[in-house]
Amino acid sequence: MMDEQTAAQLRQAFETDDEVCIGFGPDKLIGYDDAMQSEADIPHERQQFMESMAFWFRVSRHRPALERLVARHLGVNAARVKMSHLNMWRQGAFNVAIPMLVFDTKAAADAAHTPSPQGDMPPEVPDNLRRVMLRLPMPPRCAEAVYPGSILEKMRCETATYVWMQKNCPQIRIPHLFGLGFPHGTHYTHSSRLWFARRALLCIRQWFASWMRWPLLSNYVAISVPKDECPVDSGYMILEHFGASFGQELSLMARDTKIVEDGVEYLPEPIQMLAQPAKMRNLFRGVSRIILALARVPQPRIGAFRFNDNGTISLDNRPVTADMFVLENARAPRTMSVDTTYTNVNEYVSDLQTFQEQKFLAAPNAAVEAADATYQMGIMAFLRAVTHHFVGGTRRWRNGPFVLYMSDANASNFMVDENWNVTGMYDLEWMFSAPADMPRVPSWLTWSSVDRISNPATDEYAAYNEARAAFAEVFAEEERLADTAALETALGGTTLSAVMEESWASKTFWFYSSLLSITGMTHVASHQILPMFVRTWEEKRDASASFADLAKLWSTAAADVIVKKVDDHTRHLVHVAALFGRAPPTYTASHDIETGAVNGGEVPYMEEKLSRDNTGNSKEISLQS
Known part of the structure; x- marks a missing residue:
């Protein structure tokens, strides 16, 4: 495997490009000018990378131990299990997934395994070879250094989702979970790998718990694992690998064929679903069935399932989303404690708004200038003021029922065949019980970002609305065929499809979208929510003064907050410049908090790129200070 010298050479390769680019993610390079203008926290992302x-x-150096660990959970001889080549590893937002190759015999493993001097498995392996996935949470991407215990929370919730779906959604094809280990050292394996006596005892305990109406025991039983077999202390999961018989991930299938130009191979833009009506309906039918299967059982509160040490699950964890986890990893204050659940939508929405507000205060690159900070503060105050139009009050479903919600149902999580029939679903992280009228139509129907599809002035919005209407039609058809009696009773005789249509018509869809987005809150609110209350908004050239008034309502120290956010951005640029070995720039700008005037004139928000102070005076800003 790669040693530290090789790693150092790889890092240097990123940093010595002709354009002086730095790496800040897998296949992600950025140059100085782009980094200085980026809204992302480039220094943090670089450190994460x-x-x-x-x-x-570090993981690659423990190949033999990890092979023994996987073999233990599979119940096979360790000599039959081999770790794949580094080139076959896959990294997501939070985990690294390592294909583990399982040979029929030790002799076959030895014959196929011709190690390189570094000990790597050759990347060429038979297509029909059995694989399982060893998935490891990556501490640098899971907020573990900021909030210890974050990985444990993440793994408990995902494991509980597997357990719940195994019992309640057998019609949804998900990977088999062979076993797992938590960061604190507890290991669990599926009961099918146990001796007959232990399986029989578990069955008796499950029957007795059911008879007594106690929490039902799962099929995962605690086992002992020698410490030398688990050298990675950040936890692990061993999952079934979806092979070629399942087709491909939707995001890959939708890109059709690879393009080769000048000897370089790359993927084209994905096919627009509206251009493939038959395949689109197949896809929508499969996704609709998954949503309906998850929603079929109403839940008593807003929260996520948690896997407990005794093998049971309970709806006792906070409703954490992938976006929330990403922001907490970037040091956003945690405003929901791990054991917080909600029986009232108002309280949940209020805490979502608090999280967005605290994230804004903490992020070093939240605002690029004083007008930007004023704008965002005004939007947050506005959303607080209009919340009662979307939740609470006399609105239905404010106290439930609540239904399971895939908060991270991105296109790559669905396996489809060549006709786009859904054949499987994996990556069950970030699922939680949510208000019935939260957005359930996938945001990826047109492959555009939420800030683009939320703007009615764009073609992306029109395309998304057309695709959404097609999805709603298929969803209603599937709902009529599904067993949703319990949910409809809980909803007072209303169908989930009707709730979804009402959410879209009332713009509750967009209200929730603004609160759940990492960076799209201001875009969504200004495009979809503001025009409901400010009819002439689209005709205004600049509303800086209006935002300034709203910003004052967001904080009694609004001016101080604006100064702090400009200073935060200044320091952020110093750190970005330092990554490239550059001296920070110096420039002049002025800003009046009351009027939005810049250098004596009015400019629309987002057309102005100069930093300002909060006095209305021209200010020479040295980023070295």
Whole structure:
């Protein structure tokens, strides 16, 4: 496997490009000018990337131990299990997934395994070879350094989702979970791998718990694993691998065929679903069935399932989303404690708004200038003021029922065949019980970002609305065929499809979308929510003064907050410049908090790129200070 010298050479390769680019993610390079203009926290992402690389190399050095660990959970001879080549590893937002190759015999494993001097498996392996996935959470990407215990929370919730779906949604094809280990050292394996006596005892305990109406025991039983077999202390999961018989991930299938130009191979833009009506309906039918299967059983509160040490699950964890986890990893304050659940939608929405507000205060690059900070503060105050139009009051379903919601149902999580029939679903992270009228139509129907599809002035919005209407039609058809009696009773005789249509018509869809997005809150609110209350909004050239008034309602120290956010951005640019070995720039700008005037004139928000102070005076800003 790669040693530290090789790792150092790889890091140097990123940093010595002709354009002086730095790496800040897998296949992600950025130059100085783009980094200085980026809304992302480039220094943080760079540090995350470097620490993630170090984690990869540390894992690769423990190949024999991890092969023994996987063999233990599969119940096979360790000599039959081989770790795949580094080139076959896959990294997601939070985990690294390592294909583990399982040979029929030790002799077959030895014959196929011709190690390189570094000990790597050759990347060429038979297509029909059995594989399982060893998935490891990456501490640098899971907020573990910021909030210890974050990985444990993440793994408990995902494991509980597997358990719940195995029992309640057998019609949804998900990977088999062979076993897992938590960061604190507890290991669990599926009961099918146990001796007959232990399986029989578990069956008796499950029957007795059911008879007594106690929490039902899962099929995962605690086992002992020698410490030398688990050298990675950040936890692990061993999952079934979806092979070629399942087709491909939707995001890959939709890109059709690879393009080769000048000897370089790359994927084209994905096919628009509206251009493939037959395939689109097949896809929508499969996704609709999954949503309906999850929603079929109403839940008593808003929260996520948690896997407990005794093998049971309970709806006792906070409703954490992938976006929330990403922001907490970037040091956003945690405003929901791990054991917080909600029986009232108002309280949940209020805490979502608090999280967005605290994230804004903490992020070093939240606002690029004083007008930007004023704008965002005004939007947050506005959303607080209009919340009662979307939740609470006399609105239905404010106290439930609540239904399971895939908060991270991105296109790559669905396996489809060549006709786009859904054949499987994996990556069950970030599922929680949510208000019935939260957005359930996938945001990826047109492959555009939420800030683009939320703007009625764009073609992306029109395309998304057309695709959404097609999805709603298929969803209603599938709902009529599904067993949703319990849910409809809980909803007072209303169908989930009707709730979804009402959410879209009332713009509750967009209200929730603004609160759940990492960076899209201001875009969604200004495009979809503001025009409901400010009819002439689209005709205004600049509303800086209006935002300034709203910003004052967001905080009694609004001016101080604006100064702080400009200073935060200044320091952020110093750190970005330092990554490239550059001296920070110096420039002049002025801003009046009351009027939005810049250098004596009015300019629309987002057309102005100069930093300002909060006095209305021209200010020479040295980013070195």
